[in-house]
Amino acid sequence: MGVEVAVEGLSKSFGNQAIWRDVTLTLPSGEVSVLLGPSGTGKSVFLKCLIGLLKPEKGRVVINGVDLCSCPERDLYEIRKLFGVLFQDGALFGSMSIFDNVAFPLREHTKKSEKEIRDIVMSKMDMVGMLGAEMKLPGEISGGMRKRAGLARALVLDPQIILCDEPDSGLDPVRTAYLSQLLIDLNAQIDATILIVTHNINVARTVPDNLGMLFRKELVMFGPREVLLTSEEPVVEQFLNGRRLGPIGMSEEKDQAQMAQERAHVEAGHSDGALDEDLRGVVPQLEPTPGLPPRDAARRRRQRVMQILHTLPESAQHGILASLSRDDYERYQEWRRRTTGMPMPSSPTATLPREQTQVSQQLPTRPASRAGQPTQQVQRPPQQRPAAPPQPQQAPPTRPRPRPWRREEGQ
Ligand SMILES: Nc1ncnc2c1ncn2[C@@H]1O[C@H](COP(=O)(O)OP(=O)(O)OP(=O)(O)O)[C@@H](O)[C@H]1O
């Protein structure tokens, strides 16, 4: 199983240039997380701090009880073996064949025979669709292929923590869709903790359990994906929709005068680059390819998130409740009533689980559109919908007593 990575009060600067301050977040063990942020906000620097390649001035990165920022070099060396890292530029050795590049960590860190190494390398090359390119040099393959080779190399040691810096950059949309599925399948198979940095909104919407964003030298938010996907923060809204209008400019920040000018242009009918559709809102998360085991992390995450649900913004609560099965919904409802005493979120349609009724297909998990018109987010209907199930408030008399939510932990 993957291991938890706890980041506490981390700050990093280069000389007098502060990159980010006081970043605190936890990558829950085995869960998939995505970190977003405009170019130059320090996402790559953050990943390098997580593996101890860069030293932050303040804070801790704790893995298995060891603080990477202050531990001796030999502990750092051991902890690094838990990681598989895909660097933003691929970081392949230019004079080595792709095969030797991918085999490098195995030759460096294990005593495996060349036959074993060959088997592992070829299976990872196959996984990333690179069979046939083993003997080429990095300079002889495309940028997207170098990315995939870098990913194969990140996977050869069966890492417990996988960091991917823009794994999709340079990939066409189809390869990106395959890559998203590959990461989810990998997670189902090895339960590794995964952190992905990406600018690809599709990946951010469909792959992770948790989503975060860096902006203006701070972590704007980090938490269950539904929180960021339904957020009304201007910077999040702008980023998810890829619009010019908003706090992010070509250089990181905009002044008020430029904001006002851009708003006037948009009001006069000039496009700000976004599609008409508002891309916020909770869409179904990718599931492992049929035939693979379900993701253990998804089950653990459900337990974790349901216990903090009442502390999340209502729009995020709606998004999460809408994704529950009817049984889970009822168990949660009962657990919440008994342990927190708090009522369920107010909107009656918003709290219906997806399988409940046709109404649930119109769950307002997407915030109001930017024109101020309420948009009705139509969630993809589930594959199988039970016939005429009861409303959540009207439990059938024969309903078994719901189990407390917490008892599920560790099952
Ligand atoms: N080794 C270094 N020495 C000095 N400054 C650095 C170093 N590495 C990164 N920086 C600076 O830190 C800032 C953040 O860089 P980083 O590469 O982390 O951005 P990013 O968010 O990954 O951007 P992008 O989305 O374009 O990849 C930049 O201003 C960069 O110039």
Ligand SMILES: [Mg+2]
């Ligand atoms: Mg980067």
